[in-house]
Amino acid sequence: MTRPSRRRVLLVAVTAVALAASACGRDSENAGPQQGEEVAEGKASGEITVWAMGTEGEKLSVLADDFMKENPDAKVTVTPVPWDGAHNKLAAAIAGQETPDVTMLGTTWVGEFAKTGALDVVPPDFVREADFFPGAWDTGVVDGTSYSVPWYVETRLLYVNKAVAEKAGITEAPKTWDDLKQAVKDMQAKGGAKWGTYLQPGQMGAWQTVMPFVWQNGGDIHDGSKFTLDSPQAVEALEYYKSFYDEGLSTKDRLREGETEPKVLSGEIASFVSGPWHIGLLNELGGEGKYDLWPMPGGSGEFTSFIGGSNMSVFKNTKNRDAAWKFVSYLMRPEVQVKWYQTVSDLPSVQAAWDDETLAGDAQLKVFGDQLDKAKAPPSIPTWEQIAAGVDTELEKVAKGASSAADAAKAMQAQATSIGTGG
Amino acid sequence: MPEVRDRTVPSDPAAGSAVEPGPRPPARARRTTGWLTGWGFALPFAVLFLVFTAGPVLASLVMSLSDLRSADLLDPFGVDVVGLDNYVRLFSDEKFLTAAGNTAVFVVVGVPLTMALSLLVALGLNSGLIRFRTLFRVGYYLPVVTSIVAISVVWRFVLQPDTGLANEILGFFGVDGPNWLNNETFALPTLIVMGAWRNLGFGMVIFLAGLQAIPKDLYEAATIDGAKRFAQFRYLTLPMLRPTMLFVAVITTIGYVQFFEEPFVMTQGGPLDSTLSMAYATYNQFGFGNYGYASAMGYVLFVVVVLLSIAWFKLLRNDVDD
Amino acid sequence: MTDTTTRTVPRPAVARLRSRDRIAKAVLYVLLFGGLLVVVGPFLWMLLSSFKPEGEIRADPPTWWPNDPTFANYGNLFDRLDFPTYFTNSAVVAVLTTVGNLLFCSAAGYALAKLPFAGKKALFGIVLGTLMVPSIVTMVPLFVLTSNLGLVNTLAGLILPYLAQAFGVFLMRQFILSIPDDLLEAARMDAASELRIFWQIVLPLCRPALATLGILTFLASWNNFLWPLVAATGEETYTLPVALALYAIGQNRTEYDILLAGAVVVVLPVLIVFILLQRHFVRGIATTGLK
Incomplete structure (x- = not known):
């Protein structure tokens, strides 16, 4: 990327903002993959401040207490942060150098915050890549350097109304795109559903529904050197997505939060794609036992789904680095991950935790566990959220018939290329 | 800051009242102490304001001339000055232009609508009602304080295409109502009505206060003169209410140029960007970490509001006979 | 009429x-x-639904009257939130912010409306101008400033940036403009000090305006979300809206039961302030009668 003139901002004169202006120009060169420094042996000590969002923030003190029992000289303070606004809060904290030692990060934020240079590099001997689901580990890797460790994960499956599927004569989950299409058609025609499925018709977050189609078809978002959103595989995936609307199998109207579940349980909508949290949402509405979970179908042999969740990172300016990493690595122990599942129902990112009977013995969870082996995340680049927003806009056009699959793919590719990877 | 505005500041608010201007002591000494007392009154405010409001605003203005992104947050001064590049880019940003069009419609239709509704309610509540007065005042203020989530749930229910109250009422008159929030033509007008509904309580409160500032004896004099109610309103209430109207107009304009919450909770800017607002686009750019660019968007909003406010100051200046 | x-x-x-x-x-x-x-x-609906279990709140179509009224949402809310702390923080911030604005803005508004002084137009221009800048634009600079003043994670850091707001000065100036000059001149002829004129003539005449400013400032401060979230780096300085967002809005779902019960609890003080202050929407003294 070329940049215009490199004069520095002469802010000093104008600031009521009394920040010491140690302007050192922009670091544009990429240092290449880095290795984290070692962490000393022994027990953790001293203060460790941790930010965690939402329910995780509310309940993390449970694990922190256990950790402090094991490390009596350490004191962990957890500050729960609302999801709403958390991104702003982190950005401001980095600018004002008011960051905690450890923070939880949404998987798609890692690229952006890693680029600020505020995150410490993961010590490789201390937190081992091989322990984690590969798709999850990749969310923490930016330009070959690991800045963040996956803490819990989620992936997407098809939720299907059992009664409708039975009425349509479907006995097992479809394996291919064609099978899935047929099943959706049958559920609408024979099963009595108004809509055979619900695929989000564009707008915020729709890429999470559609990119798996691209992956299933052997395509990708970025091939390491350039974006590939207009590859033949991607166009085909968009056409597949589009066909659900063209054939009247999914509504083109966006359903708002809370609208989907009652419609699925009543059989108005036969199926939809979502993550593990919908188990709880459906069950609260009395849906227990009324739905099935189907893994993702394969396009050209892949059965890929989306992987999300949250990671843990340590800030570079921590005064207690070793203890901070010790706390993070504690959270990644299989038995602690199982306890965490029992506490807040977050799915473990560490593969070994899935061998525990708590998870292995649950049929619904098993479908998620199997899917996690074949789940992928978007590239961890700082510009991803912006590129994704552009993708979502194009997807809405595709779903509503305002754009063809090929045109939309071209537009996505052009936008993504002009935004760049933020390097 | 533009100086134009100052010429149009109402100079003699008491014009139109029956009062003769009193004699003013012109002594020079008086003027100097006037300066001192003037600043004496303004100083506590001015200091706090300059440090905590004007300072960050200035910094953000400089930010809009730079290419600051979230990747630069650790070293905000190490960025490059790009001059007006961000501003130039804005005018070829299709999303932003769409958003600007939507915002213009929202403001042009929404501001007068909201002001008219608030004024009507305020006049109604101010017309000598004794019973239920507090109930009405509180009631009409409720949309301002009701949780936006509750508002969105109820409105969405009312606007449901098949079963919603809105379309059932239309159906009663034989009209087949549209799918309000998912239709590119109707989504924005729907949000305008919702905006007016949510904000009329705000204007009402200020108009209510403003109406109290009109001396009662003026009305009594007008009644004796046999002035009809409408004439009373047209020639007495409206002119006397001008400073208040100016305030409501400017504040409502600021709020509506920055309209955000309604599309955020109801439509996420859709369908097909038909309800995307400038403030929403700005919010998104902040989310993407493009601080320089986002600030430039913020300042385009600023310029729009300044221009509209100048228009308001001209329109509502206090000469009764213009 | x-x-x-x-x-x-x-x-x-x-x-x-x-x-x-x-x-x-x-x-x-x-x-x-x-x-x-x-x-x-x-x-x-918000009020009634705060007495419904989550399942009923999310029912389609929504119900009005709770099928099975319950206080569980409120119990849940008070159990999970450290309510006294958040409430106290919110109240301290909102009350001080309101009092500060009433004081500083009415004084400055009086100066801008009725007193001649050098730089008056510039000050008013700047005040109006900043009112028009979207607040999210200034968030990062304001945080850096607050951090350098050592005010991050203090209640002062939540209050000071809002203690003297452009909105209030604009409001007070507009109202004070409509007070006849003769009234003030008459008092000046009697050699009353400006402070006395302000305190004994202007402020009493401004009661409706002050009530309005009080209502609106309290509401804005009480509901403010983004700044208190950003400026409080520890739970001990969280305000109610921040705490409620924490418990009600998850990564992938909204917990309507907590959200609605919280919304009701949060709105009560605002309504009380409104009901108390709207009494002052009564006509000031019949100004033209005084000569």
């Missing part, structure tokens, strides 16, 4: 006016009650 007719009007005319008045009033009440139905709907 007003319910006063004067005795100088002949009797039949009075009777005619009276009966027309009565009809007009009846129509007005009908209209106002009709409007009331339209404006209170969502609030009522």
Whole structure:
């Protein structure tokens, strides 16, 4: 990327903002993959401040207490942060150098915050890549350097109304795109559903529904050197997505939060794609036992789904680095991950935790566990959220018939290329 | 800051009242102490304001001339000055232009609508009602304080295409109502009505206060003169209410140029960007970490509001006979 | 408009006016009650739904009256939140912010409306100008400033940036403009100090305006979300809206039970402030009568 003139901002004169202006120009060169420094042996000590969002923030003190029992000289303070606004809060904290030692990060934020240079590099001997689901580990890797460790994960499956599927004569989950299409058609025609499925018709977050189609078809978002959103595989995936609307199998109207579940349980909508949290949402509405979970179908042999969740990172300016990493690595122990599942129902990112009977013995969870082996995340680049927003806009056009699959793919590719990877 | 505005500041608010201007002591000494007392009154405010409001605003203005992104947050001064590049880019940003069009419609239709509704309610509540007065005042203020989530749930229910109250009422008159929030033509007008509904309580409160500032004896004099109610309103209430109207107009304009919450909770800017607002686009750019660019968007909003406010100051200046 | 007719009007005319008045009033009440139905709907739903279990809140179509009223949402709310802390923080911030604005903005508004001083136009221009800059634009610079003043994670850091707001000065200036100059000049002739004029003449006349400013500032401060979230780096300085967002809005779902119960609890103080202050929407003294 070329940049215009490199004069520095002469802010000093104008600031009521009394920040010491140690302007050192922009670091544009990429240092290449880095290795984290070692962490000393022994027990953790001293203060460790941790930010965690939402329910995780509310309940993390449970694990922190256990950790402090094991490390009596350490004191962990957890500050729960609302999801709403958390991104702003982190950005401001980095600018004002008011960051905690450890923070939880949404998987798609890692690229952006890693680029600020505020995150410490993961010590490789201390937190081992091989322990984690590969798709999850990749969310923490930016330009070959690991800045963040996956803490819990989620992936997407098809939720299907059992009664409708039975009425349509479907006995097992479809394996291919064609099978899935047929099943959706049958559920609408024979099963009595108004809509055979619900695929989000564009707008915020729709890429999470559609990119798996691209992956299933052997395509990708970025091939390491350039974006590939207009590859033949991607166009085909968009056409597949589009066909659900063209054939009247999914509504083109966006359903708002809370609208989907009652419609699925009543059989108005036969199926939809979502993550593990919908188990709880459906069950609260009395849906227990009324739905099935189907893994993702394969396009050209892949059965890929989306992987999300949250990671843990340590800030570079921590005064207690070793203890901070010790706390993070504690959270990644299989038995602690199982306890965490029992506490807040977050799915473990560490593969070994899935061998525990708590998870292995649950049929619904098993479908998620199997899917996690074949789940992928978007590239961890700082510009991803912006590129994704552009993708979502194009997807809405595709779903509503305002754009063809090929045109939309071209537009996505052009936008993504002009935004760049933020390097 | 533009100086134009100052010429149009109402100079003699008491014009139109029956009062003769009193004699003013012109002594020079008086003027100097006037300066001192003037600043004496303004100083506590001015200091706090300059440090905590004007300072960050200035910094953000400089930010809009730079290419600051979230990747630069650790070293905000190490960025490059790009001059007006961000501003130039804005005018070829299709999303932003769409958003600007939507915002213009929202403001042009929404501001007068909201002001008219608030004024009507305020006049109604101010017309000598004794019973239920507090109930009405509180009631009409409720949309301002009701949780936006509750508002969105109820409105969405009312606007449901098949079963919603809105379309059932239309159906009663034989009209087949549209799918309000998912239709590119109707989504924005729907949000305008919702905006007016949510904000009329705000204007009402200020108009209510403003109406109290009109001396009662003026009305009594007008009644004796046999002035009809409408004439009373047209020639007495409206002119006397001008400073208040100016305030409501400017504040409502600021709020509506920055309209955000309604599309955020109801439509996420859709369908097909038909309800995307400038403030929403700005919010998104902040989310993407493009601080320089986002600030430039913020300042385009600023310029729009300044221009509209100048228009308001001209329109509502206090000469009764213009 | 007003319910006063004067005795100088002949009797039949009075009777005619009276009966027309009565009809007009009846129509007005009908209209106002009709409007009331339209404006209170969502609030009522919020209130009623705060007594429903989550499943019923999310039912499609929504219900009005709770099938099985429960206080569980409130119990849950008070159990999970450190309510006293957040409430105290919110109250301290909102009350001090309100008092500060009433004081500073009315004084500055008086100066801007009625006193001649150098730089007056510039000050008013800057005040109005900043009012028009979207607040999210200044968030990062303001945080850096607050951090450098050592005010991050203190209540002062939540209050000071909002203690003197452009909105309040603009409001007070507009209202004070409509106070006749003669009234003030008369007092000046009696050698009253400006402070006394401000305190004894201007402020009493401004009661409706001060009430308005109080209502609006309290509401804005009480509901403020983004700044208290950003400026509080520890839970001990969280305000109610921040805490509620934490518990109610998850990564992938909203917990409507907590959200609605919280919304009701949060709105109560705002309504109390409104009800208390709206009493001051009464006519000031009949200004033109004083000479």
